[in-house]
Amino acid sequence: MGTPSTDKAGQLDERSIRKIAGLSLVGASVEWFDFFLYGTAAALVFPHLFFPKVDPATGVLLSFATFGVGFVARPVGGIIWGHFGDRVGRKKAFLAALLTMAAGSVLIGLLPGYAAIGVAAPILLTVLRFVQGLAVGGQWGGAVLLATEYAPPRKRGLYGSMAQIGVPVGVLLGTVAYFFLSLGMTQEAFLDYGWRIPFVASVALVGVAIYAHRKLEETPAFLHLQKLAAQQAAAGVVSRSPVLEVLRTSWRRVLLAGGAFTVVNTTFYIYITFMQDYGVRILHMPKSTVLLAIAIVSVLQIPALAGFAAISDRIGRRKMYLAGAIGTAVWAFPLFWLIDTGTGWGLTLGLLGGQVTLSMMYGPLAAFFAELFTARLRYSGASLGYQLGALFGGAVSSLIATWLFTEFGSNVPISIYIILVSVIAIVCTLALTETYQHDLDDAEETITTG
Numbered sequence: 001m002g003t004p005s006t007d008k009a010g011q012l013d014e015r016s017i018r019k020i021a022g023l024s025l026v027g028a029s030v031e032w033f034d035f036f037l038y039g040t041a042a043a044l045v046f047p048h049l050f051f052p053k054v055d056p057a058t059g060v061l062l063s064f065a066t067f068g069v070g071f072v073a074r075p076v077g078g079i080i081w082g083h084f085g086d087r088v089g090r091k092k093a094f095l096a097a098l099l100t101m102a103a104g105s106v107l108i109g110l111l112p113g114y115a116a117i118g119v120a121a122p123i124l125l126t127v128l129r130f131v132q133g134l135a136v137g138g139q140w141g142g143a144v145l146l147a148t149e150y151a152p153p154r155k156r157g158l159y160g161s162m163a164q165i166g167v168p169v170g171v172l173l174g175t176v177a178y179f180f181l182s183l184g185m186t187q188e189a190f191l192d193y194g195w196r197i198p199f200v201a202s203v204a205l206v207g208v209a210i211y212a213h214r215k216l217e218e219t220p221a222f223l224h225l226q227k228l229a230a231q232q233a234a235a236g237v238v239s240r241s242p243v244l245e246v247l248r249t250s251w252r253r254v255l256l257a258g259g260a261f262t263v264v265n266t267t268f269y270i271y272i273t274f275m276q277d278y279g280v281r282i283l284h285m286p287k288s289t290v291l292l293a294i295a296i297v298s299v300l301q302i303p304a305l306a307g308f309a310a311i312s313d314r315i316g317r318r319k320m321y322l323a324g325a326i327g328t329a330v331w332a333f334p335l336f337w338l339i340d341t342g343t344g345w346g347l348t349l350g351l352l353g354g355q356v357t358l359s360m361m362y363g364p365l366a367a368f369f370a371e372l373f374t375a376r377l378r379y380s381g382a383s384l385g386y387q388l389g390a391l392f393g394g395a396v397s398s399l400i401a402t403w404l405f406t407e408f409g410s411n412v413p414i415s416i417y418i419i420l421v422s423v424i425a426i427v428c429t430l431a432l433t434e435t436y437q438h439d440l441d442d443a444e445e446t447i448t449t450g
Helices: 014-044 046-050 056-087 090-109 120-148 153-184 187-194 196-215 220-234 242-249 251-282 287-315 317-339 344-371 375-392 394-408 412-431
Strands: none
Touching: 014 046, 014 056, 014 090, 014 120, 014 153, 014 196, 014 251, 046 056, 046 120, 056 090, 056 120, 056 242, 056 251, 056 375, 056 394, 090 120, 090 196, 120 153, 120 344, 120 375, 153 187, 153 196, 153 287, 153 344, 187 196, 220 375, 242 251, 242 375, 251 287, 251 317, 251 344, 251 375, 251 394, 251 412, 287 317, 287 344, 317 344, 317 412, 344 375, 375 394, 394 412
């Protein structure tokens, strides 16, 4: 791509914007592929490999607990990469996150099990999951800002959704990988070494990072911000830490964004992680059937994300987000009515309904969160809001869903749990302002001194 092309008015042309959005999509897809591999393995492999001394239900709970560690790390990653993304650039922070994810994922694929090194195995697994969480905590903000800060205002939702589409693409890649591995080898071989292959293949992220380093330019909003910061530095003005500044001036907005996002992350991981264990262990469905249903739904979610994001460019982010939150609450009971048929079609339709309402929120979310914060605090603010929602959503949702079913022997409490987080999202979204007409090149004319 080299230096992006511009038109006669000096604006970035549509072709260059599409290339930047495409690179954001590729980087996000591979990174989420790595992150979601762990979710699939946590449901199907890790209870046997790393927690063999406990009963199956407890093993699943412990495995999902290590899965949640990645979410605890995500706000920390958001703080670290948010600071550097606002100070040294979106591109550099994004690339650093990609390389960190590659290291953590490959090492998970090489990690011996409990039978080989005892209790050190689950401890090291937990540490490496934390590393994955640090990486994805920084990746999202970089991918989103690279897409949205280049996009024309009337297509910001659509282009921002490219980074969001990396999620179902990552799920699809991970699910398809495990689907074919489970078909192509025995259960013993899969548990022994087959599950490791996709993790080790994550070394491909290094290639993505090298390509992005060569082809990607910094965003116009950040370049404008650099010029302003240089002027202020020459005048002797010392800027505050972006993270501390966003917590001081925009903490309410961060909390509301996190509250709004919690429902997305909660339901998403119930759909793709908890449902794997529920379908195989509780409903006794073939593992291949469950994985195929998730893969089909992931494919269909891709146009849904782009479509709802594009609609938000016309009607606004809040209206679309509220429609998704309400729809998620309404679908909470039909979700399990369909899945409990124990059939592949029932599972597919149940998950599809859930992912459609989720896409109404997640599609426009990239632009929504980017527009909530001024340019000099955007990487930090958007990342903190997003990762805060992930901490209280995906970090515990599979664990809570498994505990609720084990405790009550029914999925009704899980549906009530989904409705509760949907109501929280509705309240938080109503408290946020509409953003779709905001200017992203909005660096303040003065930088707060410290």
